[in-house]
Amino acid sequence: MADSSLSDREKPYQDGIHAEHQEPGLITNSAPVKDEGQWDGPDADFSGVDRAVVLRKMDMRLIPVLALLYLLSFLDRGNIGNANIQGLSEDLGLTDTQYALCLTVFFFTYALFELPSNLLLKKLRPSVWLPSIMVAWGTCTICLGVTNNYAGLLSVRVFLGLAEAGLFPGVSYYLTMWYCSEELAIRQGLFFSAASMAGAFSGLLAFAIAKMDGVGGYEGWRWIFILEGLLTVIVACGAYFIMYDFPDTASFLTPQERAWASHRLKYQGSKRSGRMIAESEKFEWRFVKAAVMDWQVWLGTIMFIGIVCPLYSISLFLPTIINQLGYEAATAQLLTIPIYISAAIMCIGTSKLSDRAAKAGNSRWPYIFWPMIAILVGFIIALAASAHGGVPGVVYAGVFITTCGIYPAVPGNITWIANNLAGSYKRAAGMGFQIGIGNLSGAMASNFYRKRDKPKFILGHALNIGIVSLGIAAVMTLRWNYARINAQRDRDESDGADINDDEIAKMGDRAPTFRYTL
Template structure:
């Protein structure tokens, strides 16, 4: 029996990963190792695992969002896009992106992450490069479809992959470090676009084409190198000593062992459990609310700022302070949410910040450019740290691993359809204020806030109910508890 799963005779049953306060134990409270040594191991993993994941996601967000930078540099005019054709090119990305995320995560847990992750990065880098040579609306539409298809597996894959390396108590800060690269991508996107469009006319190509060509080739180059930089799990990590592996695996409980087993990972029972679990709808709605805001900002921020009276070049540069502030906010919130173990409360605060930002944008009766810029600035500082918070809640509270992998993919897949909606919120006829678009983002954010508050309340009640359960109701074998996952009476939701 696992000594960390308390049996029916114990007075305070806890879930397998649960923290047991004891100065002899590491941060996760599961093994007799000094905290300083355990933290050293985590930092060692950080140096080898987080940078390449952050680079992957930076490139992902850079590549999917650069169409906004290309558009204000003449993409629509060159391709002859009229009416809502540009918006449809944004929208079509999200249909394959959302649909194939659960499928891709199943592939990830069945195959080796060191092969699957670099392969999908290579694939979308090729698609991104080819986007630079499209000649008409149909070509751009097809390119965006295949970009969504090839990018689909990355973010849910990264979220699940992090859970294979870090205990629940240490996950959000690492997810924040990865997702902060999305806001960094926004800053880089504006700066790179400002520099790249100066190549206008080189090789007989327009400047906006070079945005796709150069960024796509960069992605392919990074992907090829990454085949030697991604490890499958702590068990196979050559940069860890045997003792370090033992300590890290102990802190993860059964996570890595189950994740490395195809029998567990492909178990249809857990796939079905993820689809019909009560958590799924709330996780999806919460993510949808924030994803709508994130995609609205990343796809339209250059256009919104240009509408404030700036040139295209200056609009590109003015996106940088907003994304830089969002990056710092994302990392800071992730750090303190892990340190205090108050993930739901920090995430709820992020929703409130987004609401404040968009209220500042929408409420004034007349068009005030400075307020619109300030509102977008404030909202960005709330929306980017909210995503890691939501993913950490999902990663912490879905179990076992096959259910977690599918659940996270469903959460991100369904939630990312908010991007499809946001792609059509900002119509050229609403320029320069875009009050309708901002109001819709505000409404979706309110929906996400309501869902997250509901999730917090339900989890607290379920934990209290399990704490109060009679010991006789908790006489299960370890195998039974593992099979029950988050429905086990010894499991406690972390909120």
């Protein structure tokens, strides 16, 4: 009998350890346990599992928590933009260059530690790793509120980047350990839409917190950092107790449901070839090397830069851009809210359509391509309006369209690459590398909208137009190459029949049985 003193989250581990001592036919969590390995292997029978019920259980336990974590992450990362229009630079005596450098240094440590963090997430328990880094970045955010000079602000931003590095790539990869390829985009979209809600929430929250100017002898911008950082630490402490690790240890699933959830992920690559081959789960450094050297990861990174550079331009400078159109600081904060709410709706809707297309055997690339076209069009509108007198309403419309293109494109990009990287550790490394290198573009974006370019910010808009165009070219190149390789493999009549299953598993997406998602 299971030890009743165990917590709900520990019981699955205990069940697995003592499974061999259970009697055949014993009912555990409403699922009959017959023999060890009953639900193992390619021919396992899961006819008693209701897929919709299990997915609903997963969604309810995972997505709200992950979305909240990312909302707080994006809030703490970008609140320096809100703080700046409330007087941060003036109070600390920052020059334009110093402020830009404080934005920039965050991305160096952020990008550097994303790949290692993804590998650690796989090795360690997500329910420990993710809340721990959350406590770290929440503490850093609080420290931003009590810094008194440029050196202090710069130093804390370095450590903030280090602490936050593991969350976005970690959660993006974590979702692939729970959901199959055709279910992933909507979950990535729901998770990432928290970033757009953070944008809306940050404007509203900053507007309210700024009213505390003078409380405790602190300026309003200091309270933005202190209160938002404190909220992050409190939520992180709770996350230790409500996060789950992997499907095979999820206490909210029955033993059969846990086995089904693990089995379908293990053999999901077989759906494309009909040959039941389990995905490789053993760590080898060659998988990391294969990911870093993979052409599709590099093209995916260029595509990601074409999305993320505008993302950081908007998240860091949207309040400033609107403020320089002639609106007061408080009004500028509030005017960001409808933009971000609309972007969240677009993000979720587009992600759902992408999954629907994937389930029907259709392509995912249009759900990245068209949002990126929207980003491009939005910046062109903003640039044209700024160059011809800076008509506030038209510039606002331009950044509105751009933002509504950015947020659907990010989960689309992440999902597309995740679908096409086979092998658990190669996927972890590839996603970490792509997101890490891609996020270095945040360092570029931090310097696009300079004080001396206000109020038109023509340089910033023009640079983003160029980078988005490069990203669109990467989308088309990636799609063409995927189609070309799939056609080559379709022409290979042997379909890898002369290669054993173990080698096929190690080959991952390079295997002749693998077909790329277009």
